[in-house]
Amino acid sequence: MTLLQADDVAVFDASGRALVHPVSLRLDAGAPLVVLGETGSGKSLLAQALMGTLPPELWARGRVRIAEAEHDAAQPQGFRRLWGRAVAVLPQEPWLSLDPLMRARAQVAEAHALVRGLAPVAARRAAAADLAALGLGDEAGRRYPHELSGGMAQRVAFAAARAGGARIVVADEPTKGLDAARRDEVARLLTRALETGGGLLAITHDLALAQLLGGRLIVMREGAVVESGPLAEIFAAPQADYTQKLLDADPARWPRRARRAAGPSVVEGRRLTVSRGGRALVEGLDLTLRAGEIVGVSGPSGCGKSSLGDALLGLHAPACGAVRRIEGVARTAFQKLYQDPVSAFPRRRALGATLADVARRFGRRRAEVEALLARLDLAPALLARRPEQVSGGELQRLALLRVMLAEPRFLFADEPTSRLDPITQRGVIDLIATLAEEGCSVLLVSHDAALLDRTADWRMALGGHGTAEAAGRAAPAVALGAAG
Known part of the structure; x- marks a missing residue:
């Protein structure tokens, strides 16, 4: 079953210059789709165009079909009713999505109350359970965003975005700043929804995360798709020179830095x-x-x-x-x-x-x-x-x-x-x-x-x-x- 389909979605700046060239893709239930590329390749802009969340100085073109309804990418206001209910967006910068004046658990509870319609007591309980599942106890739940480490803030943002029970998850660099154990944990959480027929669109430059998620892969560079297909096949034998360069840049393949005599x-x-x-x-x-x-x-x-x-x-x-x-x-x-x-x-x-x-x-x-x-x-x-x-x-x-x-x-x-x-x-x-x-x-x-x-x-x-x-x-x- 296809949960999201995009046809010729492109992104432009105010002058009409193309920042993302036309991209077509399909997200099927139970099958992750990973968009991989270097910083500035247009990965996040593509995701924002698919969700109707582009900044006002940019605009999109193309058609997006979600939840049996077709939407015009040039009319972003039409996507608003989908947020949190049909589509959950995990932001790239957690501190930009969290309210600096609200404690962590209260922010997750608010999403349960406003999006899912839970009563206050039930919303607080659900928020506590969500944070505990991500390794955040009561102490972290009582903290304000500025009192959290980067990894903790990322997990709070994850919990808040998922609180509405949306079937499609768009995860924009969801594991930045997390150690390997937490990265693997988030990967498991992202794929858990796939087991019940959900969909996952993951935007990342993390090669390890991409391999953990699997599924299909789109490789982007300078706003254009350079390669696409089954992730395992591309990682094993990339066809594009750029994809090979991206894989070769993994720190595990770097030469060891020469040691020098230390000074005072x-x-x-x-x-x-x-x-x-x-x-x-x-x-x-x-x-x-x-x-x-x-x-x-x-x-x-x-x-x-x-x-x-x-x-x-x-x-x-x-x-x-x-x-x-x-x-x-x-x-x-x-x-x-x-x-x-x-x-x-x-x-x-x-x-x-x-x-x-x-x-x-x-x-x-x-x-x-x-x-x-x-x-x-x-x-x-x-x-x-x-x-x-x-x-x-x-x-x-x-x-x-x-x-x-x-x-x-x-x-x-x-x-x-x-x-x-x-x-x-x-x-x-x-x-x-x-x-x-x-x-x-x-x-x-x-x-x-x-x-x-x-x-x-x-x-x-x-x-x-x-x-x-x-x-x-x-x-x-x-x-x-x-x-x-």
Whole structure:
């Protein structure tokens, strides 16, 4: 049974320039459809056109058939009655979809009440059960979105979107920022609906997620379909050169980064204990970060990776112990690359204006900004847009550009490639490695074990009974608290 059929759906900007060239596809009950491609390939724009959620400066053309009714993609208001009931949309940026003034459980309960029509008590119970199934207990349910890790916020957004019981799920990068265990869990949740005749359209650049989901595959590049067919067959023998390039960019296939001699200490933590909400996440840590080295940190969502980096930066006071930073260096030389860049940019201001302020602050010329744009493969036209008008991958690269303008001596890179496709991810990691080669000390957080193995000089794992692992020099002594 066909749940969704699209015929020649295309997306255009205000000038009439095609951003997505005509695409036809079919979503059948019980069979996932995966759309794969690099950042800016048009994957999310295609999904938005299918749901009638394109931003007002863009418009679509084509026909979409959902729930036995045909809709004109050029008339997005006709899709509104389907939202939450026939189609559930899992957004790319969870913090843009969550109400910052509502606690997590209340947001999920509201969806149960307004979309499914449950009574308040039943809605709260259903919300608690949904969050528990995603590994979020009562404590997480009482938190506001800004108090959640990126992975936690992603799971809350997932629960809220699914609360209405829609038969079709459109998942736009649903596992960004999640560790492998949580990614596999979300994949199982997404496919569970297929067992009862539901449909899944997954937009992703995550090769591992695509393989977990299986089904049919569409590969996109620059707004056009370059290859389509059964996912297993394409992964085994891709016909398009671009598809092969995408598969080859998997971190597991990278060469291991050459180790270099580390320089003097830039940041030190001594007997460091870091807590959140009264719970110790990291206890008694001795840690030295040296110029020119990359230290990798892994661990499940909420285990304290971001809190540790914030403590080293001075953004979060440690519960015990001390942090020492190199003397004679401006505080602005200690920089953070946020896991969710949307939270780090003013939402109502053009990106170019924000970057121009940073460039003036550090005495950087416009030509230097333009050179960094080219180095990061970013179009200058993006500077005229606001944060919500660019893709997550583009925004993450713009965040890296902003950090590079400050010429950091220490960079806390908190999941810096969680929003990037494999090809762009490799380029960004190469740039971060270049910063290290120029003398910057880097603390790199990632859920991708292969990426850390190929990139970091040494690594440590946080969470539960995690241990510190080292490559290149002895590991520090670490005692770790339970995951938050």
